Amino acid sequence: MTEDERTEAAIAFHQELALLKHRQGHATGQALAVCEACGNSIPPERQRAIPGVRLCVQCKEAEEIEGKRWAI
Numbered sequence: 001m002t003e004d005e006r007t008e009a010a011i012a013f014h015q016e017l018a019l020l021k022h023r024q025g026h027a028t029g030q031a032l033a034v035c036e037a038c039g040n041s042i043p044p045e046r047q048r049a050i051p052g053v054r055l056c057v058q059c060k061e062a063e064e065i066e067g068k069r070w071a072i
């Protein structure tokens with residue numbers, strides 16, 4: 001492994017780590033009382049059930065459908 005390759009590998013590793021931390025931050029963030037997308041209130045039961053929840057049921061479902069569409 002050359003010095004350049006080692007540096008590139010180190011940069012890639014740190015980017016991966018930063019991305020992972022970013023994702024974890026989202027997953028464990030404070031639950032919102034109001035949907036981020038449509039502004040509807042998110043029921044307290046849902047906030048407790050899903051730590052860091054940001055979307056109401058309708059928007060979450062829409063997002064999942066959207067995600068599946070993009071996956072294809």
Ligand SMILES: [Zn+2]
Nearest residue numbers: 035038056059
């Ligand atoms: Zn919503």
